[in-house]
Amino acid sequence: MELVPAVIIGIYGIIFVVLSIFGVHRYSLIFRYYHNRKQTPPSGTLDPLPKVTVQLPIYNEAYVVDRLIEAVCNLEYPRDRLHVQVLDDSTDETQRIAKASVEKFTRQGVDIAYIHRPNREGFKAGALAHGLGSAKGEFVAIFDADFIPQPGFLMDTIHYFCDEKVGMVQARWDHVNRGYSLLTRVQAILLDGHFVLEHGARYFSNLFFNFNGTAGIWRKTSIEDSGGWMHDTLTEDMDLSYRAQLRGWRFIYVPEVAVPSELPVEMNAFKSQQDRWVKGSIQNARKLLIQVLKSPLPLKVKVEAVFHLTNNVAHICIALLAFLIFPAIVVRLHMNWPKSWIVLTDLLVFAAATGSVFCFYLYSQKEVRQKLISTIALIPLVMMVGIGISLNNSKALLEGLFNTKSPFERTPKFNVQHKLDEWKSKRYRGKQNWLSYIELGLGVFFTGAIALAFYWDLYGSIPFLMLFQCGFLYTGLLSLAQRHPRIAIFRKRALP
Numbered sequence: 001m002e003l004v005p006a007v008i009i010g011i012y013g014i015i016f017v018v019l020s021i022f023g024v025h026r027y028s029l030i031f032r033y034y035h036n037r038k039q040t041p042p043s044g045t046l047d048p049l050p051k052v053t054v055q056l057p058i059y060n061e062a063y064v065v066d067r068l069i070e071a072v073c074n075l076e077y078p079r080d081r082l083h084v085q086v087l088d089d090s091t092d093e094t095q096r097i098a099k100a101s102v103e104k105f106t107r108q109g110v111d112i113a114y115i116h117r118p119n120r121e122g123f124k125a126g127a128l129a130h131g132l133g134s135a136k137g138e139f140v141a142i143f144d145a146d147f148i149p150q151p152g153f154l155m156d157t158i159h160y161f162c163d164e165k166v167g168m169v170q171a172r173w174d175h176v177n178r179g180y181s182l183l184t185r186v187q188a189i190l191l192d193g194h195f196v197l198e199h200g201a202r203y204f205s206n207l208f209f210n211f212n213g214t215a216g217i218w219r220k221t222s223i224e225d226s227g228g229w230m231h232d233t234l235t236e237d238m239d240l241s242y243r244a245q246l247r248g249w250r251f252i253y254v255p256e257v258a259v260p261s262e263l264p265v266e267m268n269a270f271k272s273q274q275d276r277w278v279k280g281s282i283q284n285a286r287k288l289l290i291q292v293l294k295s296p297l298p299l300k301v302k303v304e305a306v307f308h309l310t311n312n313v314a315h316i317c318i319a320l321l322a323f324l325i326f327p328a329i330v331v332r333l334h335m336n337w338p339k340s341w342i343v344l345t346d347l348l349v350f351a352a353a354t355g356s357v358f359c360f361y362l363y364s365q366k367e368v369r370q371k372l373i374s375t376i377a378l379i380p381l382v383m384m385v386g387i388g389i390s391l392n393n394s395k396a397l398l399e400g401l402f403n404t405k406s407p408f409e410r411t412p413k414f415n416v417q418h419k420l421d422e423w424k425s426k427r428y429r430g431k432q433n434w435l436s437y438i439e440l441g442l443g444v445f446f447t448g449a450i451a452l453a454f455y456w457d458l459y460g461s462i463p464f465l466m467l468f469q470c471g472f473l474y475t476g477l478l479s480l481a482q483r484h485p486r487i488a489i490f491r492k493r494a495l496p
Helices: 003-036 065-073 094-107 123-132 153-162 182-204 220-225 236-246 267-294 299-310 313-334 339-367 372-388 390-401 435-455 459-483
Strands: 052-058 082-088 111-116 139-142 166-175 216-219 250-261
Touching: 003 182, 003 313, 003 339, 052 065, 052 123, 065 082, 065 094, 082 094, 082 123, 094 111, 123 220, 123 236, 139 153, 139 220, 153 166, 153 216, 153 250, 166 182, 166 236, 182 250, 182 267, 182 339, 182 372, 216 220, 220 236, 236 250, 236 267, 267 299, 267 390, 267 459, 313 339, 313 372, 313 390, 313 435, 313 459, 339 372, 339 459, 372 390, 372 459, 390 435, 435 459
Parallel strands: 052 082, 052 139, 082 111, 166 250
Antiparallel strands: 139 216, 166 216
């Protein structure tokens, strides 16, 4: 066997094995969720109610900051035990809007403070740490600018701290604009999978899970005991979560408490958000994984932590597959493999890459009571988008792995909740990069590959190729169209 064909087939086989391992892990999360979900959280009532500080870290959020502050100031909690901090690092008119809102609620008797730092050192983590020094509460709730906490949030979560070992309580994310477009529907399904099955399975099985940066509440002493907020990774929430749990603090997840949020409506903003999450996750793997493995924790906790901190490696496998799947077909034809063997191996890789994904998101949508018929129709699009952003996420993973520094890129929010809400004329945009052109090129490439598969009678490989074709075309074209409004395609109909 010649060297190049052998390398291609070898890497193709390794990808199959790695994707199969991650697929089995997804099945294990489904099993853990349903097998262990009857676990009872701590019960009791805190009397008297403790003082709570609500921190609102914001940066250039002109369209949503007023909505956020109003929602927090309307929380159903005794006024004399509620303290609000608006941690505003903004450089635009958000400052004026936030100050006006703070003054309004101060006149209404809310203990609310506007805090503006002269620089953005440490980004969000730096703002949270800065505010913690003047926080009056024994407990600290945190909400990002795109969230709209319901009035009962604090009363629904604070009593879990009856157990003095509880350091953090995390609520589930909900989505006010789930049905705004195909892109927001896909994001909602992706996040539901994380919050329902991943968080649920890990919490119910007494495994580590992470605070998600918002819609949660911390015991202040647990933050301080764990070393405080650090900004050496882009996901300071995951970093502090692991350090706190390594210190013995218990985390509680309450999926029945859902906090509405606004999903990104722009592809480039979605990719920027994914970039930050993926890069931050692998940075935390570099920082914390050895500590976890050396700790006296049970083996099952360590194994799940490895999967949790490294699961984004799957993006590199998908990206490699995009470049190798067609050469692998050509090589096998050149090696005189029977066409039935070629189709069979492609179907095995297809099943390894998609079977567990389909089940994972189907079950998560069942748990959040979404219509299963529409869910089944959307899951192929979820897979396509996952493939389409694999280059973006692979770049982020490699940058995190090799410690390439980058700033904390905020996700633009436009106060979009209903289908008729408009955002294209508003300021703030996600950054488009050169990968959009490669995504588009790969979409065109897979179009040609599908034509050749028809010509070679490899019909069984075509569904696999179509996932890649549609995924890269959708991601690449939408990225370009939304960044450059003069491009006609998708301009009017991308976000119905």
